[in-house]
Amino acid sequence: MADVPRNLVIETAAAACSVALIEGGTVIAERHEVVQRGHAERLIPMIAELPGGGRAERILVDCGPGSFTGIRVGIAAARGLALGWNAEATGFSSLQLVAAAAFAADPALADLAVVLEGGHGEVFMQAFTRQPGDDAAFASLKPGAALAALGGRVAVGNGVRHLAALDPSLDLREALPRAADALLLRPERTGLPARPIYGRAPDAKPLA
Numbered sequence: 191m192a193d194v195p196r197n198l199v200i201e202t203a204a205a206a207c208s209v210a211l212i213e214g215g216t217v218i219a220e221r222h223e224v225v226q227r228g229h230a231e232r233l234i235p236m237i238a239e240l241p242g243g244g245r246a247e248r249i250l251v252d253c254g255p256g257s258f259t260g261i262r263v264g265i266a267a268a269r270g271l272a273l274g275w276n277a278e279a280t281g282f283s284s285l286q287l288v289a290a291a292a293f294a295a296d297p298a299l300a301d302l303a304v305v306l307e308g309g310h311g312e313v314f315m316q317a318f319t320r321q322p323g324d325d326a327a328f329a330s331l332k333p334g335a336a337l338a339a340l341g342g343r344v345a346v347g348n349g350v351r352h353l354a355a356l357d358p359s360l361d362l363r364e365a366l367p368r369a370a371d372a373l374l375l376r377p378e379r380t381g382l383p384a385r386p387i388y389g390r391a392p393d394a395k396p397l398a
Contacts, residue, residue, distance in 0.1 A: 195247035198237065198271070201369040202229040202264035203256030203284040204306060204348055209236050210369035211244060220370040229263045237267075245275055250372055250380055253281035255314040255328065255389030256306060268384050281382035282375055285328055287367045289318040290374040292346040303340055305349040313349035314389050315339065322376065330389050 196218075201208035207229045210220035221236040237244035251268035254261040265281070272279035285304045292302055301319040308314045308330050315336045316328035331339065333352040340360070345353055350362035372380065 197248045197250050197372070198240070198244050198246035198277075199369040199372040200233070200237075200249065200251040200264045200268050201284075201287070201367050201372075202233060202260040202267075203252040203254050204260065204366050205257075206366045206368065207232045207236060208367070208369035209233070209240060209244065210372065211240050211242075211246060212370070212373050215373065217370045217373055220368075222368055222370070224366065229260050233263060233267055237271075244271075247275075247277055249275075249277055249279045249384075251279065251281050251384055252284050252287065252367060253382055253385060254284055254387035255308065255330070256284050256367075257309075258386075258388060261386045261388070265384055265386060272384075279384040280380060281384045281387075282372065282380050283328075283382065283387065284367045285314065285316040286318075286325075286375065286379050287371055288347050288365055289316075290376075290379075291368065291371040292344075292363065292365065293318075293320055294371075294374050296344075299344060302344045302346055305336060305345045305347040305353065307347075307349045308389065311352075313347075313352055315349075317341075317343060328389065 196213040199210045207225045208222040211218040249268045251264045268279045288304045303317045306314045312330045317326040344361045346363045
């Protein structure tokens with residue numbers, strides 16, 4: 191991301207409300223709070239606390255998968271600010287963000303699986319290797335199915351507690367997506383359309 195203009199990163203797909211300003215390969219400033227709920231109330235004030243009110247030429251937003259409400263809050267803010275600032279809005283995956291941070295934190299890791307809370311007792315899971323281009327597809331799985339698919343990998347994310355209940359001997363590492371970690375994403379992973387990646391059907395359905 192060193193060759194792109196100033197970026198405002200918005201992360202609301204999980205329990206954290208997280209924003210960061212990144213420019214020239216450096217995190218200029220960030221705000222990160224674990225809020226569980228209330229992303230809509232905290233997000234805009236947190237952006238306003240950043241230098242220059244968070245204004246940037248490009249806005250990167252976590253499109254999911256994750257919390258339906260959190261994803262919608264982040265994308266709505268990104269689109270609105272992009273319109274007001276005449277900026278570009280693009281997206282990235284929460285799973286790829288967590289994987290990038292985990293690989294950066296542990297250079298010995300060759301592969302891993304990101305496991306994030308998925309709701310209704312399921313988890314979103316995707317396997318990654320350090321080698322670019324070898325990522326598996328992500329899926330929403332019951333914990334038993336996720337455990338079977340883990341294949342002995344290290345599991346990272348806020349959904350690992352579901353696996354710990356089944357096998358406490360696993361190498362499980364709690365983690366939440368963090369906006370500042372977008373610095374670690376390869377450029378091709380920050381160009382998704384700014385629209386939701388839900389990963390499963392919505393809880394509520396419109397009336398016929």
